[in-house]
Every structure is written in structure tokens, then in C-alpha cells.
Amino acid sequence: MLTRTFGLVGLLVLLGLALFNAPHTRAAPHAVFTVTTTNDANDGVCDAAHCSLREAINAANSSGAAGVIDFNIIGFPPFVIEPGSPLPAVTQNGINIDGYSQLGAIQNTDPSISNANLMIELSGAAAGAASGLELAGGNSSVRGLVIYHWSGTAVVLTSSFNTVAGNFIGIGTDGVTGLTNLEGVYLGDATTSNVIGGEIAAERNVIGYNSFNGVYASGSGHSIVKNLVGVSAGGALAVPNGNGIQLRANNVEIRSNVISGNSGYGVWLDGGARKNTITSNIIGADATLAAALPNSSDGILLNNAVKKNRIGGNMITNNGGAGIALTPNAGAGNNLGGNWIFDNTLLGIDLNQDGITPNDKFDADGGPNLLQNMPEITSAESTPQRVRGRIKTASNVTVTLDFYANNTCDLSGFGEGLFYLGSTTVTTNAKGKAAFNWIATSPFATGQSITATATVKKSTSEFSACALALPG
Template identity: 35%
Template sequence: MKRILILCCLFFWASSLHAEVFCVDDAVDGPANAADCDADCGDGLQNCSLRDAIFAANGNGDGEIDGIIFNIPGPGPHTLFFASGLPTLNTPVHIDGYTQPGSSRNTLETGGNAVLMVELDGSTAGPSTNGVSLTPGSSGSTIEGLVIHGFTTTNVRLDADDTRFLGNFIGTDVQGELPGASLGLPDGIFIKGANNVIGGPKPGDRNVISGNAFVGIAVVGENAWGNIIQGNHIGADVTGTQNVGNGYVGISLLFGSHDNLIGGIEPGAGNVIAFNEGSGVSVSDLGGGNAVLGNSIFSNFENESFADLGLGIDLNGDGITPNDLGDLDEGPNRLQNFPELSEAFVLENGQVLFQVSLNSEPNQEYRLEFFANEACDASGYGEGKIFLGSIDFVNTDAGGSAAGAMSFATTLTAQGGFFLTATATSLDGGDTSEFSPCVQVLQAAEQCGNDADDDGDGSVDCSDPDCAPQPSCQEGQQPPGEGGDEPGSTEDCQSLPCPSPTVGPQWVNGGACSLGGGILGEENPSPAPWISFGIFLVAAGLLGVRALGRRLGV
């Protein structure tokens, strides 16, 4: 009964969606024979290999989308080895590895539980070979549910347009946990076409593109535009937390590729780009309009000796690009200036307050994104591991400047010690900057006597335990006294029931005097109040998200 249900489902998949369907039921490669392939997965002949199916689809050549499905007998996963490179696809086709019995798509928002049963291993295919390769004639294809690794030039090559590439493991083993076989210096995915979609915001669309010997995803040339890369793990394992880094850059946009989107503004659109042996994202040459939004980018090229060559986002591939007044310089992504952060505090309730400023082109609108990191990158800039949020329609004035204060509710520790970073993306052109310098987030302290809950613990002034008298604060002890050691004296360290910043220094953190409280025993001002960028904060809602979505075509 189970076999009948599988065959019925395969027949429905075939008949309802595709012009012609070819069922792969043989894992053994050999000379291509298109005549061996048809849609009958139940004929028991086991005579249609993947090579046969590609030849059959190419031979059909009617311009409609053909289907290639799988029903290889026996328990999986099934590893397909090849005597030479696979034929290049020159007609639209939907290759669906999830039709192989036992396969299932990922259903987890975080992590991954996909089960892939069809593995294409190119380690026996010889030199200068591609794995799955699509020409412009195959535009409109969909490739999903495959594990691909071991080819010597590139594991996937897309010269086609409008291709969807969903739920695959590229460069890893079938579990998505370790690097797969690798010969030469292959890219994971090499894109020269337009409007291709790699992944997506749905959990089942997520690709794992890790363990490749060279670049994870290369987007190359002036014809490579409008591509969308979303929801993937690039350099990380299937969980998104372990190192299976690509051998060079995570995502490289070069030779004029432009107007591509990495990540996005909807839930699930951000990629995890981590552990790569070069920058997380590199934009080179004169390509512009490449937006990098809402991603988790961390732990790329962790080499302190060459820290500025492994940035989270690198414009021009040459390390840190300093800001310039008015943002007049030209280059990839127009060398968009990054924001500057300062005065960052975290309250007891997890709220983070900080100051932000941007100098860029005058009278323009920008989207600013903010990130938290356990540690600052060795370069002092970035990266951006935890996406905190964003604000749209930041308007620069006639001098190119905007400044104000931000606040985000987080689940991060109220003890401080983590680091904030930010990026800027022009709403007019879609150009994203490199990451800003890091600023450390400090724990806010109650400023006794100002009638405000400065540290966010719900208690104000006298009622806050931070303002309680300290019995250990005695005259003549630290700092040196100006009289006797009599209890209750206020000449050196204030021990009145409710200290006030105007009375004298307060004994804090068991050993240091600071005026009016402070951070970790140091003198610090109170956290900055919320102020406005003009219409900066007003437009932070759905209006800004929709406007950016229209600009980026999503």
C-alpha cells in the first residue's frame, strides 16, 4: 500500500506540473541513453540514471518545464558517482530530490531537520567539471532537494535567469554537518544570470552552502542582477552554529554585478553567513545597488594578523573603507558610508539605549540596521551576529548629516559587555555600507536624586537598592580621609540614607567613589534620552518596510 501511495503521489507531481517527466531509478552512471527514461517510476527496470534524465529533458526541448523525479530502490541516502561531468541543462527543468522516498524538507525556523536522500558526488568525474549547470536556455528551472559536492570547477553554475534553487546542501555531506568531498577550488554556486532565487524566507527553502573549497556563492558580471539570496546557511552547518566554512569569501559580488539582494526585510529572509575563510560578503569592482539586509554575519576570517581582510562586509575587497565627508567617493556600492555609534547602555529590563549618527549624501533617505555581538571583530569594525532591528527613512540634512538616539528591547544580558554595530543602506540606490566600528554596551546605573529610573529596574532614587547607604564607607578609608573615621561622616564618602549627586561622591561597587553613581565604578553620564531624527522615528513602521520592499522588488 505504501508503494502504491508513493507512486500515485509521483504520478500526480508529474502530470499536474510538467510537460514531460523522467524518473531516475538507477544510481549507477553510464553512457547516456535518453530512451531509457520515462515517467514510470514503478516499472522495476532501474534503467534511468540522472545523466539519462538530463539528456532526455534536453532532447525534449519544447520550451516547457520538464520534470526529473527520483525513485531509486533501497534505503537511502543514495550517492551518485559520475565518470565525467554532468550534461549541461539547456531546457527548463524541475529537478526535485524531495521526490525520493524518505526525503523531507526542513520545517524548523532555527536550525534544520531536512532529510536529503540524493547525493551527487563529483569526486570521480575528472578535472574541470561542473555539477548541475544551467545555460540561458534553461531559464525558469527549479532545483531542490539535492546534496552536491566534489566537482572541480563549481558545484552549481547558473548562466540561466529566473531559476529557483531551494532546500539543497552544496559542499557538505548529506547531514549538512561536515564538508563533502572536494577537489580543486570549486565555488559552491556560480551565478552569471539575473533574477535567480537562492533560498527564501520559508524554512523549507533554506540551502546549506558550506564546505566549498573557494567561494560559497559568486555573483559575477554585469548581467548578474536582481538575484535574491535569502534564508541560507553560508559557511555554517545545518544548525547555523557550527563551522563548515567555505575556503574563501561567503558571498562575492564582482565584475559589475549589481542590484542584488542578500537577506531582506521580512522574517526568515536573513542568511547566516559565518566561519568563512575570507569576508562574509565582498562587493568588488563597480557594481552597485547590492543590498545586505537583516543577516547574521559573524566569525569570518578570524585572523588577527590580517584582521581588516576578513570583514563582515567588505567594499572593494581591500579591508576597511573609511568614511568620507559627504560620501563623495565612488566604488562598489558607491562606497556607502557607515553609521557611527556611541554612549551605549543596557538597562535591567534588557532595553538598549545608544546614540547614532550618519554622514552621507545630503538630503537622502537611508535604512539603518543594528546588530549585537559577543565580541568585537579583530578589525574593530563589525561583525553583525544578532540582528536587533532597523529604522527606515533616516533623512540627512543639507550637510549630509543625521543624528539621534535609538532604543531596542532585547533579551540580551542586562550586565552589558556585548558590542553594537550598524550598517547604512541608501533607499534610493540600495547600496549597503560596511559595518560600523564596534561600541561596547555598558550597564546603566541609577543616578540617585534625578527622579528617574535610570537603570530600568523599576525603582527610582531612594527606593533603588543602588542608592542605599553603604556601611563599609567610612571616613578616612578610600579615598584618604580629611578627618577621623567616625561613622556617618560625609566628608569623603556619602553615607546618607538617600545620596544626591549634588551632595558629594557616592560609594559604589564596594570600592570606588564616583559622582552620582556610574558604570562599573567609573564616573559616567546617565543614558541619553530618546530624541528624534525629525521624521526618522516617525517612519520606522510598516510604511518604511513597504517602501524599501518596493525599491528592492520584493
């Protein structure tokens, strides 16, 4: 039953994917610095006879021009580069570190998981208190590396317009063995327009076994797209980060990732994060939608004045807390309509993290999403497919009603939202009341439980009480 449900819902999720803007164009390379050894020598020269990764970074920084750091290490794998101290930051603009240049490396070709064969490993086991690679110059990239055992962060971005793609971060070359970093990828406060992952299969990162977060993003305008976060390269096993993605940024896109199996939250919005979009992600299931792979806490948590975020078109299931939870100090204007939310331990949507929030007269209370009142469904008819009810909220406002079908009602009697059926709008009168008589645009069956949410001024309510679908 689980596989069948996931298959149907997964198809709906895939149909909801949207096109993404073209990636930022990096500067054309002017120089090539070829790493020829795994040792950490630093004699000030990077040439064909000998060039360590440290020497290649130093040479690139001194070049004054964009370039590529590639790899041509002779011998047999594993090729483990283990610096004895922190590596220098990449300070030159337009430096692209390309692990796929090493003989034997193969980019991922699978549209859902990762079959990449990575040859270059960057271990921080001997580096002391350090992070792995820092891109400080901008317009640069890190591709095709296995990065692990750093006491700090595997990849640190303190500049803008960088790409981190096609890497294994915190796990071994087999895509499943835990080789922990403190944090996977860190995007700094002053950064903008960085891309983690990308549109094509070769750009998918696998990010697991990072103690804090798989990805921590501040700054603005970033894209985190089509990665496996907390999920093995094969897509079926948990490789847990502390949290999947922590977001303290604005105008960030988190799209088409699998964010499952993490020890804390799948996605955690914090620190006033606003105007972000979280769409078309799988949160709490494996990459092929065949089985549960829960995050241990909430699928998505909104905390600490986060506002005006759009969360839609995601599958959010099996998580150890709520599907989507808003803490008492979360902000308003968070639009949560149009997701597939089901089989979470707590409520599908929980405003105030206190269980079911009763409706109040005129919807005058404050709190997360202004504690928006939920609709009241009075009847659901499977033949013809019609849902009737009412909403009581603020006066003279437009209300978007989103409708859902469930095979069974949640144990709470409210929600969740397994199958998204569609939406309609109504406008309340001076007393804050409006009735609805909605003809469904997607089918539902006799015996299913119908629920709905209400969204006013982009603030979405919890799920309504269930109404059993009966023949008309």
C-alpha cells in the first residue's frame, strides 16, 4: 500500500515541477593548474613535474586570471589528498576545481539518484581545526570531489556566483559510508546567487553525515536544486545530517531535492528568512518514492520571524514531527497550499506547535500565520464531486481554499492532505463569513476523507476537520 501510494503521489509531484532559470555564466578559463600528486608539498611551484592541491590553489590565486584546477594523478585509486594544515582559500575570481578531470571519474547520469564514480578524495583528518575548500573569489566552482573528515565545513562559500555540483560531501566514494564533517556546505551572510546542485543529473550532490546541517544558507538569491540531502547515492538509505537544510536567507529557491533521513528537521527556516520558495521536494521518503525515509523531527520548521515564504508542490510524509510546523514566534504570510502531506507523526500543518488551533471569531488573534482560521466542510459528495462548507475569518477579504483527499482521516480528526484536489476563492462579507460550493477539478472517491486549508493574504491555516465523502 505504501509503495502504491508513493507511486501515485510521486507522479503528481513530478508533474508539478517547474522550469528553472538558466545558471549564471562563469568566466572563461585562461589557465590550467594540474594536480599531479596526493601529497601536501608546498615548494611554491606548480608544474608538470609536481603540483599538489595546495600548490595549485596558491598558483591560481597568484595568476590574476580565471582558470581551472584539474587532476592527473598517476597510479591506482584511492586518490586521497590529506592536507596537514588548512588549505588556502581560493581568492581568485573564476577558479573551477574539477575532480571529474581525473582519469576514471564518471559523472552521474541517473535522473533520480547518483551513479557517479568519483576518484579524488579530500580528507581533513590531518588538517586540524579547519574547513575544506573556501571559495572567496566568486564565479568559481567545486565539482566531482569526495570531501570528508573536516572538523569545520566541507565547502565554505564567502563569495557569490559559485557552483557546488556533483560532489559527495560527508560520505565515502561508495555513496553511503559515513565520513563526517561538522557541516556540509556553508553559504555566508554577504553572499548571493550561489548554486548547490543544478538542473542536470551530473550536478547532483549527495550530502550526508554532516553533524550540523547538510547545507546552511544565509545571504540571498541562492538555488539549492536536485540534491540528495540525508539520502545515500543509491537513494534508498538514510545518511543523516543533523538537519537537512537550514535557511537564514532571503529569495532562495529550494527545489526538486530529496531531503530525507536526517536526524533533525528536513528544512529549517530561521532568523527572519523571507521570500523563499520551497517547491517540488521529497521530504521524508526515499528517492524513488518506494519507502518511508523519515526526518526525525518536522519535515519543515518555520521559526523566528520567518515570513512571506512559499511552500508548495512538495511531498512531505512520514516525518517524526509535523509535516510543516510554525513555532509561536514565526511570522505571517507563509503560503503552504498545494502540497502532498500525509502520514506524519503529528499534524500535517501545525500553527503554534501546540496541536489543533481552534477557530476564533473574526480571526482577530495573532501568532504564526496570524493563526488563520481553517475552513469548515459541511458535506463532501463523490457523485457529483462537490464540497460544501463555510469559512469564518476577517471581513471583506479574499480567501483561497485548497482541497485534499485522504484514504483515512488523521487520528486527530484534522487532515492531512494526501491528494491535492485543487482550489477556489471566495470573498467574505462584512461579518467575515463566506460559503463555498466547490465542484472538484480532480476526482475523489466515496469513503475518502476530504479536508481543506484557507489562505488569506498568503497566510495558510491548519487542515480542517475531515468530512467523509458520500454519494450525492
